[in-house]
Amino acid sequence: MPSDHHGFIPSSAEDQLRRRVKAELRKRMRGLRKALPASACAERSARIIERLAGLDPIAPARAVALFWPIEERHEVDLRALDARLRERGARVAYPGVDPETHAMTLRFVEHPDAMQTLGFGFREPSLDDPEVAPGELDAIVVPALAADPRGHRIGYGAGYYDRTLPRFCPPAVSVAVVFDFQLVAEVPSMEPDVTVGWVVTDTRTLRAEFC
Secondary structure, eight states, X not given: OOOOTTSOOOHHHHHHHHHHHHHHHHHHHHHHHHHSOHHHHXXXXXXXXXXXXXXXTTTTOSEEEOOOOOGGGTXXXXXXXXXXXXXXXXXXXXXXXXXXXXXXXXXXXXXXXXXXXXXXXXXXXXXXXXXXOTTSOSEEEEEOSEEOTTSOEEOSSSOHHHHHXXXXXXXXXXXXXXXXXGBOSOOOOOTTOOOOSEEEOSSOEEEOTTO
């Protein structure tokens, strides 16, 4: 990597390096997760749910945003947490993506069975479901391909959550969930990446170091 006479890497070159590292990390984590048997995904997801259910921002929460798993990509499956939240009277919201503007919204859903799988591989709320307003959520659970103890995460690269989280956090607390092998020492960060407040795996619960 070329540098100036002081030994510093120019910012543009550093950004390119970070992008390459993120792309390689994204590719590697997708492959590792894809190789995980479905039964192992279910077992690890259940352990993550137990940790989330007792987490400070979620245990007393009255309104929580979850995500519907893309099963073919072996994402963390939080469907059992949805049921537990509703049993104690909490409202549950899910993300949806506008097919024209590609903007992501969060909407409260009366029952997850009413959602439909559209163009992104996961169930989404109807446009008739009430949109969540800033201040209405206590916690947002966020998917990730990789996360680190500082609260940095990598998604699929579209930036939906990076653009959405600042609208709700604070007061909502953001929590990234990953299988433990997706927790890495450092995720390269660059503008406009947004950190999360907590990272929860099937074996660890971490309060982000930057929070």
